[in-house]
Amino acid sequence: MPKLSVAIGSDHAGFRYKEEIKKLLLSQGYTVRDFGTYSTESCDYPAFIRPTAEAVASGEFDRGIVLGGSGNGEAIVANKVKGVRCGLCWSEETAVANRDHNDGNVLALGERMISLEMALKIVQLWLETPFSNDPRHVRRIRQIEV
Numbered sequence: 001m002p003k004l005s006v007a008i009g010s011d012h013a014g015f016r017y018k019e020e021i022k023k024l025l026l027s028q029g030y031t032v033r034d035f036g037t038y039s040t041e042s043c044d045y046p047a048f049i050r051p052t053a054e055a056v057a058s059g060e061f062d063r064g065i066v067l068g069g070s071g072n073g074e075a076i077v078a079n080k081v082k083g084v085r086c087g088l089c090w091s092e093e094t095a096v097a098n099r100d101h102n103d104g105n106v107l108a109l110g111e112r113m114i115s116l117e118m119a120l121k122i123v124q125l126w127l128e129t130p131f132s133n134d135p136r137h138v139r140r141i142r143q144i145e146v
Contacts, residue, residue: 003028004062004127009035009052010111011045014067014074017111017119021065024120030127033061049077056105057083064106065123071110078106085144090114095122099129101137 006025010018015037025032035052037043049066056064064084066074071088078086086106087098090113098104107126109119131137 003030005031005033005060006127007033007035007052007055007061007064008066009037009048009064010067011037011048011069011074012040012042013069014071014109014111015040017109017116018065018067020116021067021120021123024123031061045073046077049074050081053078053081053084053086053106057081062105063127065109066106067109067111069110069112071108071113075108078108083145085141089122089126091118092121092125095126096129099126100132101134103131103137103141 008018008022022032022034036048045068052064052066055061066078068074075086075088078084084106085102085104086108087094087102087104088108089095089098107123109122
């Protein structure tokens with residue numbers, strides 16, 4: 001089975017984890033495009049998060065990962081893009097639920113909120129967990145998309 005393609009973007013506060021996640025994904029054969037930022041210099045996160053989310057919504061990439069200090073602003077921006085279902089995850093359980101119940105296509109992480117080890121575990125689980133296709137969840141997702 002071919003690996004997914006992943007769009008990734010962050011602000012300055014998520015830059016370090018973004019770089020580590022990219023290394024992990026590339027080492028496992030994922031196609032990855034980095035939408036920035038490219039340093040820890042202070043920047044405005046919407047400039048990097050919106051293009052990442054738009055690349056997923058357009059179908060150019062299968063999934064997206066967005067990072068910041070808390071991940072909250074990044075999730076908000078990503079969810080403003082029609083067709084994106086971005087979940088802010090902070091544990092293995094939230095990552096699995098985002099995929100299994102919500103068919104999440106963008107993952108938000110907060111570098112200041114979780115360890116790098118946990119962030120990498122979350123990414124791995126989130127990418128490997130399929131959507132359940134449970135009729136309850138399908139019905140609820142359809143209600144989101146109105």
